[in-house]
Amino acid sequence: MTEPAEIFSSVEARTVYHKWEVKYEIKSPDCYKKLVITINGRSPGPTIFAQQGDTVFVELKNSLWTENVAVHWHGIRQLGTPWSDGAEGVTQCPILPGETFIYRFVVDRAGTYLYHGHYGMQRAAGLYGSIIVSLPEGVPEPFSYDYDQNIILNDWYHASTNEQAAGLSAIPFVFVGEPQSLLINGRGKYNCSLSTASGSAAGVCNTTNPECSPYSLTVVPGKTYRLRIGSLTSLSALAFEIEGHDMTVVEADGNYVEPFAIRNLYIYSGETYSVLVKADQDSSRNYWATINVVARNPATPTGLAIFNYNPNHPQKQPPTAPATGPLWNDTASRLAQSLAFRARQGFINKPPVTADRVIVLLNTQNKIDGHFKWSLNNLSLILPQTPYLVALKENLTGAFAQDPPPDGYDVANYDIHSLAENVNATSSNRIYRLRFNSTVDVILQNANSMTVKNSETHPWHLHGHDFWVHGNTAPLHPYGWTALRFRADNPGVWAFHCHVESHFYMGMGVVFEEGIEKVGELPSSIRGCGES
Numbered sequence: 001m002t003e004p005a006e007i008f009s010s011v012e013a014r015t016v017y018h019k020w021e022v023k024y025e026i027k028s029p030d031c032y033k034k035l036v037i038t039i040n041g042r043s044p045g046p047t048i049f050a051q052q053g054d055t056v057f058v059e060l061k062n063s064l065w066t067e068n069v070a071v072h073w074h075g076i077r078q079l080g081t082p083w084s085d086g087a088e089g090v091t092q093c094p095i096l097p098g099e100t101f102i103y104r105f106v107v108d109r110a111g112t113y114l115y116h117g118h119y120g121m122q123r124a125a126g127l128y129g130s131i132i133v134s135l136p137e138g139v140p141e142p143f144s145y146d147y148d149q150n151i152i153l154n155d156w157y158h159a160s161t162n163e164q165a166a167g168l169s170a171i172p173f174v175f176v177g178e179p180q181s182l183l184i185n186g187r188g189k190y191n192c193s194l195s196t197a198s199g200s201a202a203g204v205c206n207t208t209n210p211e212c213s214p215y216s217l218t219v220v221p222g223k224t225y226r227l228r229i230g231s232l233t234s235l236s237a238l239a240f241e242i243e244g245h246d247m248t249v250v251e252a253d254g255n256y257v258e259p260f261a262i263r264n265l266y267i268y269s270g271e272t273y274s275v276l277v278k279a280d281q282d283s284s285r286n287y288w289a290t291i292n293v294v295a296r297n298p299a300t301p302t303g304l305a306i307f308n309y310n311p312n313h314p315q316k317q318p319p320t321a322p323a324t325g326p327l328w329n330d331t332a333s334r335l336a337q338s339l340a341f342r343a344r345q346g347f348i349n350k351p352p353v354t355a356d357r358v359i360v361l362l363n364t365q366n367k368i369d370g371h372f373k374w375s376l377n378n379l380s381l382i383l384p385q386t387p388y389l390v391a392l393k394e395n396l397t398g399a400f401a402q403d404p405p406p407d408g409y410d411v412a413n414y415d416i417h418s419l420a421e422n423v424n425a426t427s428s429n430r431i432y433r434l435r436f437n438s439t440v441d442v443i444l445q446n447a448n449s450m451t452v453k454n455s456e457t458h459p460w461h462l463h464g465h466d467f468w469v470h471g472n473t474a475p476l477h478p479y480g481w482t483a484l485r486f487r488a489d490n491p492g493v494w495a496f497h498c499h500v501e502s503h504f505y506m507g508m509g510v511v512f513e514e515g516i517e518k519v520g521e522l523p524s525s526i527r528g529c530g531e532s
């Protein structure tokens with residue numbers, strides 16, 4: 001017999017349907033013409049608007065002609081649908097050119113989320129967008145605002161992602177380097193006079209192209225705006241600010257946080273925040289909204305948008321110089337902001353008091369046969385031909401190495417402040433198998449890279465879960481450590497990796513399995529590669 005509650009929920013549950021075509025198109029997001037991966041002609045792609053509890057269907061056609069594709073729904077936990085996570089090699093085979101693949105998942109919690117390519121380095125080619133999940137009808141937010149606006153940040157390279165990947169794999173190593181520009185809602189401004197004479201002559205770079213006019217957010221004086229800010233940069237950590245306006249942080253990765261006021265929002269790739277901003281300044285002019293690179297010595301100009309007070313013209317230049325942002329190497333102030341987040345009173349989801357297992361991951365830059373890599377406890381991840389989810393469910397023990405990776409490293413004998421004595425690492429597709437429902441602590445320990453006196457910032461993102469501190473993405477600061485606790489309660493296989501596109505490509509990730517025996521029947525659409 002069907003319970004009344006079930007009838008009610010099946011009536012209430014809605015479906016959000018998207019039909020997408022993914023292809024290459026020539027675009028000029030920062031005034032410089034290049035091939036961009038678009039969804040239905042756009043980059044960033046269409047925003048997915050849904051309500052908590054809705055089922056989202058995305059029917060995705062791969063029209064890239066010669067490239068596979070996969071899309072990850074970043075921050076969505078995929079409860080009961082681990083095969084829809086979109087992590088190629090982990091939860092599915094790639095979608096082949098010409099194929100259509102259906103992603104279906106429930107958005108179980110209101111908040112600000114993202115989506116992006118998760119095959120090779122396609123995210124960096126423009127394959128990304130936002131997911132906005134609202135509360136059920138009649139349920140109020142614990143803060144008030146008048147309007148909601150979505151802002152997605154990115155950094156942008158002129159070299160194709162294939163060229164970037166080829167350099168990262170080459171001997172000698174060619175790093176992707178600092179990005180050419182920063183994009184706010186897909187728009188940036190490259191200084192065309194820096195491009196080659198032939199490039200400009202051929203019309204490759206054109207600062208008057210309307211595609212690269214700055215994004216302008218029109219505000220009504222006196223009103224309060226909820227800005228939902230997400231970053232999907234390939235490399236850059238950013239500081240976001242709106243000239244003359246305080247911002248109050250209220251949400252981080254789908255979790256309510258105790259409100260606190262800031263001038264600069266530090267945001268790392270893979271993170272989302274909601275901030276409240278009141279349009280309470282002199283309304284006779286416009287203001288700059290800026291993003292500046294932090295955590296690396298910047299070689300990329302400030303990214304600009306216009307905070308436009310109605311009824312001024314949306315493109316009217318503010319009379320002031322754009323902010324240059326905080327000092328790039330002020331790690332202390334970034335750490336202070338990381339430590340300032342507290343779960344909001346009334347929404348505290350208390351962590352278990354103890355952990356069943358502690359995994360310590362030493363983050364190092366390494367070499368394997370002369371190739372530059374990143375490793376965890378000296379293992380650099382390479383994904384198997386057969387997605388882990390298929391291999392584990394079908395017990396294909398030959399699909400990846402069955403021995404577990406180490407839960408720690410030789411703490412006493414590794415000096416994280418110095419160059420490693422031996423930089424050689426090993427490629428591995430071994431995975432961490434977690435006891436279902438156990439509590440796991442992961443302690444990320446940063447170290448010196450292969451450059452003297454250098455340690456980098458790595459935003460770590462966990463698929464399929466939230467963790468305590470908060471959210472699903474947390475920065476690991478230079479020479480620092482970050483401790484995360486999560487419950488292994490989501491049957492499936494989940495990637496946990498650095499969200500810097502080049503670093504993940506270079507092996508900076510691990511994979512967790514939990515409760516594989518509880519995973520339902522796999523859709524046949526995720527198969528078709530490797531062993532079966």
Ligand SMILES: O=C1O[C@H]([C@@H](O)CO)C(O)=C1O
Nearest residue numbers: 175365449450451456502503
């Ligand atoms: O992975 C990286 O490689 C370079 C540098 O460490 C070596 O050239 C860099 O800055 C990275 O983030």
